[in-house]
Amino acid sequence: MTAWTMFSWRRLYNGKGVDSVEERQVEIPADTRQLVYNVYVYFSRKPGRSAKTAVTKTARATMMPRDIVEDIIRDKHRDRTN
Numbered sequence: 001m002t003a004w005t006m007f008s009w010r011r012l013y014n015g016k017g018v019d020s021v022e023e024r025q026v027e028i029p030a031d032t033r034q035l036v037y038n039v040y041v042y043f044s045r046k047p048g049r050s051a052k053t054a055v056t057k058t059a060r061a062t063m064m065p066r067d068i069v070e071d072i073i074r075d076k077h078r079d080r081t082n
Contacts, residue, residue: 028072033072035062036058036064036069037076039058043057043058055069
């Protein structure tokens with residue numbers, strides 16, 4: 001993923017450049033979401049590592065903003081509990 005892609009996602013995710021409120025949510029492809037979650041699981045398996053550290057390392061490794069990574073992980077956990 002390039003820096004331009006990351007910038008574009010952050011801009012879209014924050015709603016800048018989007019006219020209506022309904023379009024503020026960014027739809028990230030399912031395979032990308034799964035990849036991000038798999039990277040998070042990898043980083044969170046080390047004993048004693050906090051969830052915050054795992055999220056930060058995942059964001060750094062995938063070059064995605066931390067808030068988007070948090071949303072992906074939250075959605076995955078919500079899907080698994082339902």
